[in-house]
Amino acid sequence: MIMGHFDALHFVLSTRRCPVRRQGVCFWSPPVTTTDLPALFARIAPARLPELLAAMPKAELHIHIEGSLEPELIFALAQRNGVALPYASVAQLRSAYAFSNLQSFLDIYYAGASVLLHEQDFYDMARAYLARAASENVVHAEIFFDPQTHTARGVPIEVVIQGLHRACVDARAELGISAALILCFLRHLSEEDAFATLQQALPLRDKFIGVGLDSSELGHPPEKFARVFARCRELGLHLVAHAGEEGPPAYIWSALDVLHAERIDHGVQAQHDAALLERLARERTPLTVCPLSNLKLCVFASLAQHNLPQLLAAGLCVTVNSDDPAYFGGYINDNFTQLFAATGLGVPHAYMLARNSFEASFVDAGTKRAWQERLDAVFARFAQE
Numbered sequence: 001m002i003m004g005h006f007d008a009l010h011f012v013l014s015t016r017r018c019p020v021r022r023q024g025v026c027f028w029s030p031p032v033t034t035t036d037l038p039a040l041f042a043r044i045a046p047a048r049l050p051e052l053l054a055a056m057p058k059a060e061l062h063i064h065i066e067g068s069l070e071p072e073l074i075f076a077l078a079q080r081n082g083v084a085l086p087y088a089s090v091a092q093l094r095s096a097y098a099f100s101n102l103q104s105f106l107d108i109y110y111a112g113a114s115v116l117l118h119e120q121d122f123y124d125m126a127r128a129y130l131a132r133a134a135s136e137n138v139v140h141a142e143i144f145f146d147p148q149t150h151t152a153r154g155v156p157i158e159v160v161i162q163g164l165h166r167a168c169v170d171a172r173a174e175l176g177i178s179a180a181l182i183l184c185f186l187r188h189l190s191e192e193d194a195f196a197t198l199q200q201a202l203p204l205r206d207k208f209i210g211v212g213l214d215s216s217e218l219g220h221p222p223e224k225f226a227r228v229f230a231r232c233r234e235l236g237l238h239l240v241a242h243a244g245e246e247g248p249p250a251y252i253w254s255a256l257d258v259l260h261a262e263r264i265d266h267g268v269q270a271q272h273d274a275a276l277l278e279r280l281a282r283e284r285t286p287l288t289v290c291p292l293s294n295l296k297l298c299v300f301a302s303l304a305q306h307n308l309p310q311l312l313a314a315g316l317c318v319t320v321n322s323d324d325p326a327y328f329g330g331y332i333n334d335n336f337t338q339l340f341a342a343t344g345l346g347v348p349h350a351y352m353l354a355r356n357s358f359e360a361s362f363v364d365a366g367t368k369r370a371w372q373e374r375l376d377a378v379f380a381r382f383a384q385e
């Protein structure tokens with residue numbers, strides 16, 4: 001055992017404030033040590049970064065399960081359910097994935113979801129994602145789902161949640177990956193519709209851990225959903241919200257102050273507001289950043305121009321995620337490797353981002369510590385090889 005090195009890896013943690021607070025209680029209290037962490041990182045050759053990024057355990061906190069639906073599965077489900085698609089082949093569907101902004105993506109995304117009708121369909125979709133995630137060393141996933149996309153087509157919410165939940169249970173047993181569900185409200189619909197969705201979901205309250213806010217951001221600020229988020233807060237649900245993907249920093253402020261979001265999904269536009277950056281760093285509010293999504297939806301002109309390195313350097317609890325991997329050209333490890341190749345991030349950043357993903361997750365402190373030890377073990381192994 002090389003415990004000295006393991007302890008070293010905990011050093012960074014000791015300097016940070018707890019980001020995961022529920023009713024004033026800190027659930028994340030890392031051990032305090034003082035060993036030389038940079039020395040350990042220096043022993044890992046930069047050339048091994050792709051291998052390290054793939055091997056390191058990580059949590060994925062920003063994945064829309066409907067966005068993991070691969071064209072092959074869309075066609076298989078369409079055939080199984082007798083649904084006609086406006087595309088002749090898998091190749092033709094894939095070729096339609098040239099997006100100019102968020103809305104152009106959402107139009108195809110909702111068309112793809114139309115093949116999901118039965119509990120088994122939702123199960124198969126989630127199971128396929130979890131198998132892929134486990135193969136990329138994701139040890140935990142907090143999965144978004146959009147019930148309104150399905151209930152609007154006449155699919156009962158029970159069908160959606162039961163299918164997804166069963167996939168999470170089976171994946172844990174068979175693949176060793178843990179997973180939890182976060183119900184997202186579609187922000188282009190009304191708050192009244194969100195309230196109705198919450199009401200429908202409450203009999204299945206034990207099968208999801210929180211609520212989020214997604215879909216078309218511009219013109220639909222967080223405060224539109226103030227009352228339904230207040231109700232979810234009373235119910236003890238975790239709260240997250242997309243903000244500052246295409247929308248202004250003001251949307252991030254209101255996600256924090258009006259919705260009381262514990263995590264900000266995307267949040268990259270925070271770079272335009274120094275006071276906001278300072279607050280996010282001070283409070284360690286996690287940002288779930290999705291580099292390939294930002295590239296595909298033209299939030300940044302190139303990955304080399306992505307601001308994740310600056311956000312990390314500013315002390316924010318940044319994480320890397322895949323968003324809608326079937327549509328944006330890559331799962332979580334593709335996001336890591338392509339971002340690192342384009343921006344020059346190195347071994348210490350890989351460690352920080354994996355560690356942040358555990359810090360930002362909604363699990364208990366003991367579980368976080370166990371994952372942290374697995375992360376430390378992988379870095380220690382790479383440093384020795």
Ligand SMILES: [Zn+2]
Nearest residue numbers: 064214265323
């Ligand atoms: Zn998203």
